[in-house]
Amino acid sequence: MRNFRLELCYDGSRWAGWQKQKNTDNTIQQRLETLLSRLLNQPVELAASGRTDAGVHARRQVCSFRAETELNADVMLTELRKYLPEDIGALALEEAPPRFHARLSCVEKCYVYRIHTGDAPCVFERKYVYAFPAALDLKAMKRAARALCGTHDFAAFCTAHGKKKSTVRTLKSIDFVREGDELRIFFTGDGFLYNMVRILTGTLLEVGTGRRPAEEMGEILASGERARAGFTAPARGLTLWDARY
């Protein structure tokens, strides 16, 4: 069995997210596994650096899969590109060391959340940016962000999935980049819980508009209660920026 590393980008707008599901075929993982299985004449299972929710995009998602094949990676990439839908792009495909695993080997992921705060958001970017016309107090948002970074139990910042897994994660940094009327918030960490970046963003936006004080972050984390944190910002503004190994 050979091991492969596949890098993808996708516009998540019309997809039910990355992960395979019982009640829909409309997931990116399902579509790619079907394609690769046909291409290689064997069942192929894909691992990804992490799941992306329904409607969330990826600028660079890293995947891995094992297969018994004589095809070289370049040929496989060319073939794959012929059959991909136009909202999924294959950036690279190469053979990987036997122990490489897209999820288990990943040391850091980075997401970006894009917010347009003006009156006239760009129509060409509308599917990738959340239109939130408001004057934001960036200083307060940065104070709140500092309190959120570090190793914490982020139970208050995730949508419960019913499973009793650990909700402790290390959020390494939250960086703000302003460009005209657009604010980009970059979240870097060792892993993220279900909806975590979107709830962090919603909470930061509530701090930015003055609806809640930046000083509240510690209490919210300590409470472990989802209801204490802010709203879940829409999926369309979120993009998996990069996965690092």
Added chain:
Amino acid sequence: MRNFRLELCYDGSRWAGWQKQKNTDNTIQQRLETLLSRLLNQPVELAASGRTDAGVHARRQVCSFRAETELNADVMLTELRKYLPEDIGALALEEAPPRFHARLSCVEKCYVYRIHTGDAPCVFERKYVYAFPAALDLKAMKRAARALCGTHDFAAFCTAHGKKKSTVRTLKSIDFVREGDELRIFFTGDGFLYNMVRILTGTLLEVGTGRRPAEEMGEILASGERARAGFTAPARGLTLWDARY
């Protein structure tokens, strides 16, 4: 009657073009006239710097209209934005001098045609860029472009509309900008015929791939025959960049 100047941007993907038509309501002009007529309680007719074909985008389209109203332009703009579909943006709205007319006063228009020449076009830009994976001879394309600039009868570079209007136009410049795997061709002129920029682009691409010599441009212009020029590049790659007054 007051006179207004309205600046728009739009993603043309799902529209049957700018201009009102008998057999469809799905035009940008129709949608905007309906909206403005309701807003101002009177029939409103819009003039634009020029028509854009079905599927063609606008980064900045300039329009004008006359109306009898007490509303100030800022209020009108805020109201208009509430009702615009998400693929049409209103960039600005202001009162204009009485003689200003978006088409008649326009002295120059600029279009950009975007071409991705690599193997992996960006999924996020797919609706605005034509994927044409090929090695292009940019020098030959520039030679051909030089021969096309100037005041000529561009009959060979337009799709006949059955009308016997003049097909003489002044093409002021064709500029090439390369950025990674993307080539942008900017066309500036006093006016453009139906499909003209797309046929110019298709012809330049045929020069770029070596299918026809750059030296042929003079003959094609002189022939006045559409069949002598190159293919019509797809609408999705074309954007009205700017209209100047």
